Amino acid sequence: MIALEFTTFIGRFHPLFVHLPIGFIILAILLEGWESFKKKGNPSRLIPIAWFIGGLASFVAALCGWFLGETGLYIEEQLFLHRWLGIALVPIAFIGWWIKRAPEQYPKQLQHGFNILLIVLLSVEGHKGGNLTHGETYLTEFAPEPIRNLFTSQKDSVFNLRSNNPDSVIVYTELIQPIFQAKCVSCHGNEVKRGALNMSHPDSLSLGGDGGDVIVPGNLEDSELFRRITLPQKNVKFMPPTSNVLTYDEIKTIAWWIEQGALFESRVSELEVDKNLKPVLLRRYGLNTTPRPWYEKVQVAPLDSTQIALLMQQGFSVKTLGANNPLLDVGYKGTDLSPEKLVALEPAKEHITWFSLTGTNIKDEWLSGLSGFVNLTRLELDKTSISDLGIAHLNDLSHLEVLNLYASQVSDACLPILQELPALKRAYLSRTKVTFDKAKAIEDEDGLTIIIAENVKN
Ligand code: HEC
Structure with a gap:
């Protein structure tokens, strides 16, 4: 636990340090452009120095980033490219320093090509990192609609139930599991099991995580899973730690399922539906739980x-x-x-x-x-x-x-x-x-x- 806290401590510096390599490398590239514009004879000594500091800074940023990634608060697949691009940037920045130290030895095209490569790499890397902290749609969220449509593949969160008859819909399989699948299983699944918790099927969910059972049937207060999804979002223990948080309706549905005994086989009509949940089931799933009159x-x-x-x-x-x-x-x-x-x-x-x-x-x-x-x-x-x-x-x-x-x-x-x-x-x-x-x-x-x-x- 101490080790984890220390890595988290180091990791938290990542967002601070990432700006340094970007700053220094862009500065170096700008300086070089300025000088070729002024057509001065001897290139400035400042250029290789800026590249060198850029390389060092990207090393520190990558190191902190590595620790931050190890906290498990990010989704593995989304992290992959950002992590390895960031690491690759370290040797690439040093190669830059090496080339710029003695620019006369290398062809002009290589020099320019290298500058362009760095700008592209830094932009992609920065963007990927931004997505990790702010969510995939952060950049385009407020864009004019045509631009937004170009970049976002809006995931349809409306569930398509096989039937909207409460007598046949199985609560866990059709209402609860899809929420876990969409928002939790990327970190709590068969491969990645953060907190030793696997939420991908009933048996593994029943095993709980590092802290023991995460669900206490019929008891919301003692259910760690419910506590985690209803903490203030700023709390480090809040789940999910990504921007893909649960909606009000999803939380209400999960709460209902736990209160009714967290059963895996029951159908909607077998559980008691209180009047707060009725509208949720209706608008979210098209499930009408008002009993049908006898004549139907x-x-x-x-x-x-x-x-x-x-x-x-x-x-x-x-x-x-x-x-x-x-x-x-x-x-x-x-x-x-x-x-x-x-x-x-x-x-x-x-x-x-x-x-x-x-x-x-x-x-x-x-x-x-x-x-x-x-x-x-x-x-x-x-x-x-x-x-x-x-x-x-x-x-x-x-x-x-x-x-x-x-x-x-x-x-x-x-x-x-x-x-x-x-x-x-x-x-x-x-x-x-x-x-x-x-x-x-x-x-x-x-x-x-x-x-x-x-x-x-x-
Ligand atoms: C981006 C990764 C990620 C996602 C997505 C995620 N979690 Fe977690 N979860 C973690 C990490 C890391 C831990 C271990 C650290 C901790 O306990 O806070 C954890 C721990 C937990 C624990 C405590 C397990 C134990 O017994 O110690 C629960 C309960 C939990 N998560 C529930 C959820 C739920 C419910 C969702 C979906 C709504 C979810 N998590 C989504 C990363 C994630």
Whole structure:
């Protein structure tokens, strides 16, 4: 650790020293140009001296640079060219000094060629070094757009999932691993394992690094990996140490995965998605984790068309929910409803998912027939004389999500029944005998919402 700190200490001088060889060598080249412009006889003694100091300075810069590279804070592939060009510059600068010491012995073309070579080398080297510290796009970030497009191959960070069905997307493989792959594995992979940490597959990730486990399932605070990505960016321990930092959405996704147990096999729908993560999953991955209504999930064979015709003969309006959904939206209008007509719905009882009896003469006891409507998700009993007695017949409707009782005869006594309906999300209770405060009291966080006007008197 002491050794590492010392090399880091030396390494930090690299950004300071790199300017010296650039300065001295450019100075030497400028001096030479100035003199040939003035056509003076004897070349200045200053030129070889500047080359010599340039050579020494590039040695020191390369040495510090070597130590800086060894800290492991840079991506190996990006470092490679910069490191070896920098080292090559040392002998090349000394060759320059050798040539310029006795310029009359070497042809003019060689002298000029050498100057041009050095300028090119220094520019490429400086640019590569700049990219390492500031990121690949530093130079062109604020360039006019056409220039920027020329230099940057914008990496598409939008993930293309194989499916956007939360039931089939595996959290680790499709959401977490691609982030690690893009931003961590270049330093924490099979070949390069900084901090002895290999994040390229689940087994190696579970082994942790020099400091032991980096992930503690279900515990964000004790997870070194999470701590590292959420430190202040200036902290030496911040990960990644490159400019390729994690986005807010990426950090949120990783945090969620760790909190939910850092499992490698689970699918999105198997984990609990809190309301902060919902929008992240939606905008980043196109994953809609709001549960789908029952009528989109249920599978039934389409109802026979003669059966549908019979229903229509009884005066019911009948529509299917869509070309691919054989469930039915059935309604009745008028005040001539009778138990006989309702019996005609029997063959369709598994198909009816929306049922509207708005404004009809439906009676409490007739509702007992609805208990067989296993896929009923929306029931409209508004503007009818239905009372609490009728509501009691609904307690078998385990998929009922919406119940409209606007302007019916129900009272506070129906509230416990509504509360017991397992799928109920929304109940309309304005213009009933239900009291506002009692109705609001049965609402819950992400389940039931009661729509009731506060000051409406019957
Ligand atoms: C440019 C190289 C580089 C990249 C990219 C990088 N790291 Fe690191 N990482 C290191 C180095 C070097 C160490 C060892 C020194 C230290 O502990 O700070 C390290 C150490 C760690 C450790 C501590 C391991 C231990 O047990 O001591 C964790 C955790 C970590 N990195 C997580 C990450 C994560 C997560 C990412 C991606 C978001 C990432 N790193 C990207 C270079 C990198």
